Amino acid sequence: MTGDDHGGGGPLLPTGNDPDRRDVAKGPVLSFAVGLSAVASCVPLRPPAVPPGALPERILVRTNGRIAAVPLEDYVLGSVLAEITPLNESAATVDRIYEVQAVLARTYAAFNVSRHASEGFDLCDATHCQLYEPARIGTSRFAMAARAAVRRTAGVVLTYEHQPVDALYHADCGGYTASSDSVWGGSAVPYLLAQPDDMPTLTHRVWEVTVPIDRLRLTLDADPRSQVGGHLDDLEVLERDVGGRAIRIGIFGDRSPIIRGEELRAIVNQSLGAGAILSTRFSIMRTGDAFVFRGSGFGHGVGLCQVGALARARRGESLDAILGAYFRGVGLARLPNAVWPAW
Numbered sequence: 001m002t003g004d005d006h007g008g009g010g011p012l013l014p015t016g017n018d019p020d021r022r023d024v025a026k027g028p029v030l031s032f033a034v035g036l037s038a039v040a041s042c043v044p045l046r047p048p049a050v051p052p053g054a055l056p057e058r059i060l061v062r063t064n065g066r067i068a069a070v071p072l073e074d075y076v077l078g079s080v081l082a083e084i085t086p087l088n089e090s091a092a093t094v095d096r097i098y099e100v101q102a103v104l105a106r107t108y109a110a111f112n113v114s115r116h117a118s119e120g121f122d123l124c125d126a127t128h129c130q131l132y133e134p135a136r137i138g139t140s141r142f143a144m145a146a147r148a149a150v151r152r153t154a155g156v157v158l159t160y161e162h163q164p165v166d167a168l169y170h171a172d173c174g175g176y177t178a179s180s181d182s183v184w185g186g187s188a189v190p191y192l193l194a195q196p197d198d199m200p201t202l203t204h205r206v207w208e209v210t211v212p213i214d215r216l217r218l219t220l221d222a223d224p225r226s227q228v229g230g231h232l233d234d235l236e237v238l239e240r241d242v243g244g245r246a247i248r249i250g251i252f253g254d255r256s257p258i259i260r261g262e263e264l265r266a267i268v269n270q271s272l273g274a275g276a277i278l279s280t281r282f283s284i285m286r287t288g289d290a291f292v293f294r295g296s297g298f299g300h301g302v303g304l305c306q307v308g309a310l311a312r313a314r315r316g317e318s319l320d321a322i323l324g325a326y327f328r329g330v331g332l333a334r335l336p337n338a339v340w341p342a343w
């Protein structure tokens with residue numbers, strides 16, 4: 001990782017969702033780099049760990065294998081600089097997108113603070129939770145803008161019924177966001193709904209990946225959820241959500257398991273790399289001795305779409321408008337124990 005670009009050769013997108021995934025994929029010609037607050041294939045929703053109406057004072061974050069106790073707003077700053085690099089944007093857009101990301105990062109931390117409690121810390125520094133790279137505070141050209149955005153929003157979180165929400169986000173919804181229950185199962189969350197993400201100036205990513213059938217069979221066989229046996233005949237999307245995401249996929253071979261779309265993505269990417277199947281908004285075609293996945297978007301699709309939020313920031317939309325476009329019926333609140341950072 002160098003500078004602000006998540007590696008050389010242009011903006012790259014961390015690909016979210018799988019624990020410990022640090023691979024990156026070549027992005028399209030995007031002018032920024034984003035990461036995902038990912039939530040692994042487990043059910044993502046846990047009750048808030050902080051008392052109602054309170055923010056965690058410090059986050060115990062595991063970074064480079066060590067656990068550091070970081071004041072909340074310092075954690076937010078180290079996260080937003082790792083999650084977003086708004087290259088070639090106007091100063092106003094930079095300011096707004098860092099405000100958006102600061103509220104997301106803080107809200108995510110407040111809601112998910114006990115995520116790694118059984119391991120003795122709160123959050124990890126990878127896409128499994130949120131990216132966190134405190135070194136960027138000293139190196140990023142956006143440090144000053146991000147710092148000011150964090151300070152302007154200090155203590156502010158997204159709330160639903162007066163509680164911090166599970167502030168999920170992803171790089172690119174592909175044109176339609178997803179509800180949390182359709183992606184991971186569990187019960188519906190009133191503010192995490194599937195909806196179109198359309199605007200004249202907003203372009204979502206399209207992609208295609210070809211996987212040789214033998215490679216796919218070995219990959220599927222390596223995971224108990226998708227074991228197909230000696231040969232693989234077909235893959236078929238059995239159910240899609242309202243936005244076109246593959247929810248249930250039938251695997252046909254010696255054995256014929258049915259798995260969730262996000263499980264298939266995780267299993268395949270575990271073997272082929274995080275940049276293989278970028279989202280479950282895909283179609284599957286058999287061509288000769290390979291399967292071709294054609295899709296749009298990048299990430300799980302739940303909550304805020306980062307390319308969409310950036311397009312809205314460019315249009316001069318307010319912080320409330322941008323967040324309100326992706327989280328239904330939420331409010332913004334500065335919690336009573338907000339602490340303004342010393343910087």
Ligand SMILES: [Zn+2]
Pocket residue numbers: 115116123124125126128129130
């Ligand atoms: Zn984590």
Ligand SMILES: [Zn+2]
Pocket residue numbers: 172173174175176197204305306307308
């Ligand atoms: Zn979108």
